[in-house]
Amino acid sequence: MKLYDYAIAPNPRRVTIFIAEKGIEIETVQIDLRAGEQKTPEFTALNPMQDVPALELDDGSCINQVNAICRYLEEVYPQPPLYGRTAVERAQVESWNHRIQNNGILAVTEAYRNSSPFFANRAVSGPNAYAQIPELSERGLKRIGDFYTDMNAHFADNQFVMGDYFSVVDITAYITVDFAKWVKMTIPEDCTHLQRWFDEVGSRPSIG
Amino acid sequence: MKLYDYAIAPNPRRVTIFIAEKGIEIETVQIDLRAGEQKTPEFTALNPMQDVPALELDDGSCINQVNAICRYLEEVYPQPPLYGRTAVERAQVESWNHRIQNNGILAVTEAYRNSSPFFANRAVSGPNAYAQIPELSERGLKRIGDFYTDMNAHFADNQFVMGDYFSVVDITAYITVDFAKWVKMTIPEDCTHLQRWFDEVGSRPSIG
Numbered sequence: 001m002k003l004y005d006y007a008i009a010p011n012p013r014r015v016t017i018f019i020a021e022k023g024i025e026i027e028t029v030q031i032d033l034r035a036g037e038q039k040t041p042e043f044t045a046l047n048p049m050q051d052v053p054a055l056e057l058d059d060g061s062c063i064n065q066v067n068a069i070c071r072y073l074e075e076v077y078p079q080p081p082l083y084g085r086t087a088v089e090r091a092q093v094e095s096w097n098h099r100i101q102n103n104g105i106l107a108v109t110e111a112y113r114n115s116s117p118f119f120a121n122r123a124v125s126g127p128n129a130y131a132q133i134p135e136l137s138e139r140g141l142k143r144i145g146d147f148y149t150d151m152n153a154h155f156a157d158n159q160f161v162m163g164d165y166f167s168v169v170d171i172t173a174y175i176t177v178d179f180a181k182w183v184k185m186t187i188p189e190d191c192t193h194l195q196r197w198f199d200e201v202g203s204r205p206s207i208g
Numbered sequence: 209m210k211l212y213d214y215a216i217a218p219n220p221r222r223v224t225i226f227i228a229e230k231g232i233e234i235e236t237v238q239i240d241l242r243a244g245e246q247k248t249p250e251f252t253a254l255n256p257m258q259d260v261p262a263l264e265l266d267d268g269s270c271i272n273q274v275n276a277i278c279r280y281l282e283e284v285y286p287q288p289p290l291y292g293r294t295a296v297e298r299a300q301v302e303s304w305n306h307r308i309q310n311n312g313i314l315a316v317t318e319a320y321r322n323s324s325p326f327f328a329n330r331a332v333s334g335p336n337a338y339a340q341i342p343e344l345s346e347r348g349l350k351r352i353g354d355f356y357t358d359m360n361a362h363f364a365d366n367q368f369v370m371g372d373y374f375s376v377v378d379i380t381a382y383i384t385v386d387f388a389k390w391v392k393m394t395i396p397e398d399c400t401h402l403q404r405w406f407d408e409v410g411s412r413p414s415i416g
Contacts, residue, residue, distance in 0.1 A: 049307075057296065061296070063296070063299045063300065063303060064303055065302065065303040065306050065307070067302055067306060068299045068300070068302040068303035068306065069299070071298065071299060071302050072295055072296070072298070072299035075295040075298070076295065087280055087283040087284065088265070088269070088271070088280070090279065090280070090283070091271045091276040091277070091279060091280035092271065092276070094273065094275055094276040094279050095271060095272055095273040095276035098273050098275060098276065099257075099273070103334065123347075124347075124351065126311065128351075128354045130347055130350070130351070131347075133341065133343050133344055133347065135341045135343065135344075136341055136343075136344055139331075139332075139338055139339075139341065142338070143332070143336075143338070146336045
């Protein structure tokens with residue numbers, strides 16, 4: 001297996017943290033998105049979505065998209081389980097992961113891609129061109145604030161997103177908060193529970 | 209188990225089609241979203257997200273969110289498998305499902321919720337208030353058009369999204385196209401491969 005990564009970008013980082021939590025090692029190749037290396041004919045043949053992360057399997061086929069890669073690794077390397085330990089827990093992980101993807105990662109993405117000059121006319125990920133919508137960037141910032149409030153309330157009573165069980169959802173949520181720095185939305189001072197969780201997760205060897 | 213449903217809404221319909229494909233029966237309770245039945249104290253206690261679909265388990269706990277419910281049912285009723293038959297196939301299903309969720313379902317949702325008077329100040333699902341952004345509704349319509357073009361090209365060479373294997377992704381994609389009627393975006397005449405697939409899937413007993 002070979003992982004195509006761009007170490008500073010949030011989505012591939014979710015995969016490299018996941019790999020570190022599994023305690024495994026996978027050969028990694030850096031694809032410089034800023035330099036456009038994802039658009040070369042070679043890489044496009046491997047991953048027509050022209051994006052990282054992408055996991056090349058030994059037969060030359062490719063899995064793209066964060067959760068597709070992480071779920072595959074969860075099957076191949078089941079320990080420690082990061083997508084839940086029982087059927088009900090796995091369902092709750094899926095539900096939380098979707099919620100944080102929509103209310104967290106997507107909110108930051110909307111705020112960032114609709115304001116950064118680098119993404120002019122590329123406001124949505126993927127090959128199609130879409131103009132930026134400044135109002136959507138503003139709404140993204142408001143949504144990040146609401147996400148912080150919601151998660152702060154949750155962490156008042158929960159060590160991790162899934163209670164006392166560290167899961168892939170903590171990685172999704174951690175990267176959301178870390179990514180939000182790109183739009184200058186750090187954790188508000190009064191969100192002490194969220195800050196406690198962020199510091200705790202951030203001190204794990206997979207991240208720190 | 210008991211499924212909370214609102215039969216005309218797209219997301220709960222993905223679950224009821226999935227259940228029909230599994231050949232199982234689950235007691236179903238209608239929650240009239242237009243009448244605000246999701247906001248009663250009883251339903252909120254069950255599902256704090258105040259949304260359907262929601263699956264109540266026999267111990268009184270609740271799973272919300274489409275894929276969380278469907279994945280749980282996939283574990284409890286493995287046959288026929290709808291999330292893939294091998295580890296690699298399951299990863300490809302996850303990747304496609306994410307792609308169609310983002311480029312299909314989300315595009316229609318953006319177009320609809322940012323224009324329908326019913327969703328004034330509720331442009332994002334969930335309990336927080338967000339004003340509508342007309343420009344985002346327009347972009348949603350453009351994204352639906354691009355989604356049709358992309359999927360039409362895919363179906364030129366593929367019976368279903370996953371080749372000759374019918375999966376949960378076909379349900380996601382079918383509901384995207386069906387939901388797009390709400391914003392008057394039917395399949396363009398020149399998208400004959402997409403139309404062929406839509407007619408074929410639509411004629412399945414789980415849908416027809």
